[in-house]
Amino acid sequence: MKMNSSKMFFLNFMIVGVMLCLCSNNWLFIWCGLELSLISFLPLMSSKLIVSSESSMKYFLIQSVSSSMLILGLMMMLTMKMNYDLIILTSILIKMGVAPFHFWLLSIVEGLSMLPMILMFTLSKIAPLMMLTFIVFSFSLIISLTLITGAILGLNQSSIRKIITYSSIFNMGLILMSIKNNFIWCYYLIFYSILLSILIYTLFSLNMFYVNQMIINEKLVSIKMAIWLTLLSMGGMPPFLGFSIKLIVIEFSINNMLSINLIVMIISSLLVMFFYLRMTYLSIMFFSVSNKWMMLNLNNLSMTLLTFNLLTLPLVLTFKLFS
Structure with a gap:
C-alpha cells in the first residue's frame, strides 16, 4: 500500500x-x-x-x-x-x-x-x-463462545483472510481471559500484533490470499521458511513466541481458578493449531518444482524471524525466574 x-x-x-x-x-x-x-x-x-x-x-x-x-x-x-x-x-x-x-x-x-x-x-x-x-462483569460465557467460534469456524475456510480473522477472534478470547490483569493482556496484544503484522505483510508481499496458493507459489522458497515459522508461532507451537504468550495466559487462568475457560481454551487451541498446520503442510509436503535443499539457503528475513521466534520463550522464562 x-x-x-x-x-x-x-x-x-x-x-x-x-x-x-x-x-x-x-x-x-x-x-x-x-x-x-x-x-x-x-x-x-x-x-x-x-x-x-x-x-x-x-x-x-x-x-x-x-x-x-x-x-x-x-x-x-x-x-x-x-x-x-x-x-x-x-x-x-x-x-x-x-x-x-x-x-x-x-x-x-x-x-x-x-x-x-x-x-x-x-x-x-x-x-x-x-x-x-x-x-x-463476568466474561466467562463470552470467552468460551469466542474461543469455540474462532476455532471451529476457521477449520473449513479456504481464504487466508478469513482464517486470520477467525484466528483473531480466538486470540481475542485469550485476551479477554486475562483482561483483569493489565500487564498480561497488554503483553499478549503487543506480541500477537507483531506476529500478525509479520504474517500479513509476508502473505500480501507474495500475493497469497487462498490456501491452495501455498502450493503454487514458488517465487521465493527462502521466504517460505519465514511463513512456516510465523504460522507455527501463530498456532502456538512450542518453543515459538506464540506459545510463550499462551503459556502466560494459562498460568493466569490456573492462578485465578478459571477452570472451564482453561479447558475450552486448550481444546480449541488444538483446532487452531490444526488449520495453521494444514497451511504449513500444504506448503512443505506437496509437490514442489524447486529442490528441497534450496530451503536451507535462508535470507536475512528468515534468520531474523527464526531467532525472534525461538529465543523469546527462553527469555520470558528467564525473566520469570529472576522476577
Missing part, C-alpha cells in the same frame, strides 16, 4: 484517537477518542479492490451502531441510574468483533488491503479492551 501524505495524516489521527481513549479520565472523552479513530480509519480503508467501498460502508454502519449504544449507556449511567452495564458491554463487544458479534468482520475483511487489515486487528482493539477493564 502506497503511503501518501493524506494516509499518513489519517493514520496519525487514528493513533491520536487511541491515545485520547487511553489518557482520558471519563467516559465521554473515551467516546470522543473512539469516534476520532473511527473517522480516521475510514479513509485508510480505500483501495483498488472492488469491494473496498462496500467494506468501508459496512464498517461505518456497524461502528456507528455500537457508538450509539455506547452513548445511550453513558446517558443511562448519568441520568436514570438503570442497569447500563449490559448496554455498554454489548457496544464494546460489537466494536471488538468477538463472538457472537463477529459476523461483520467476515464481510469486511475481504475488501481490505494490507495496512487497514493490520490496523483493524491490532491498533483498533486497544481502546475497547481498555474500556472492558473498567466494567465489573
Whole structure:
C-alpha cells in the first residue's frame, strides 16, 4: 500500500484517537477518542479492490451502531441510574468483533488491503479492551463462545483472510481471559500484533490470499521458511513466541481458578493449531518444482524471524525466574 501524505495524516489521527481513549479520565472523552479513530480509519480503508467501498460502508454502519449504544449507556449511567452495564458491554463487544458479534468482520475483511487489515486487528482493539477493564462483569460465557467460534469456524475456510480473522477472534478470547490483569493482556496484544503484522505483510508481499496458493507459489522458497515459522508461532507451537504468550495466559487462568475457560481454551487451541498446520503442510509436503535443499539457503528475513521466534520463550522464562 502506497503511503501518501493524506494516509499518513489519517493514520496519525487514528493513533491520536487511541491515545485520547487511553489518557482520558471519563467516559465521554473515551467516546470522543473512539469516534476520532473511527473517522480516521475510514479513509485508510480505500483501495483498488472492488469491494473496498462496500467494506468501508459496512464498517461505518456497524461502528456507528455500537457508538450509539455506547452513548445511550453513558446517558443511562448519568441520568436514570438503570442497569447500563449490559448496554455498554454489548457496544464494546460489537466494536471488538468477538463472538457472537463477529459476523461483520467476515464481510469486511475481504475488501481490505494490507495496512487497514493490520490496523483493524491490532491498533483498533486497544481502546475497547481498555474500556472492558473498567466494567465489573463476568466474561466467562463470552470467552468460551469466542474461543469455540474462532476455532471451529476457521477449520473449513479456504481464504487466508478469513482464517486470520477467525484466528483473531480466538486470540481475542485469550485476551479477554486475562483482561483483569493489565500487564498480561497488554503483553499478549503487543506480541500477537507483531506476529500478525509479520504474517500479513509476508502473505500480501507474495500475493497469497487462498490456501491452495501455498502450493503454487514458488517465487521465493527462502521466504517460505519465514511463513512456516510465523504460522507455527501463530498456532502456538512450542518453543515459538506464540506459545510463550499462551503459556502466560494459562498460568493466569490456573492462578485465578478459571477452570472451564482453561479447558475450552486448550481444546480449541488444538483446532487452531490444526488449520495453521494444514497451511504449513500444504506448503512443505506437496509437490514442489524447486529442490528441497534450496530451503536451507535462508535470507536475512528468515534468520531474523527464526531467532525472534525461538529465543523469546527462553527469555520470558528467564525473566520469570529472576522476577
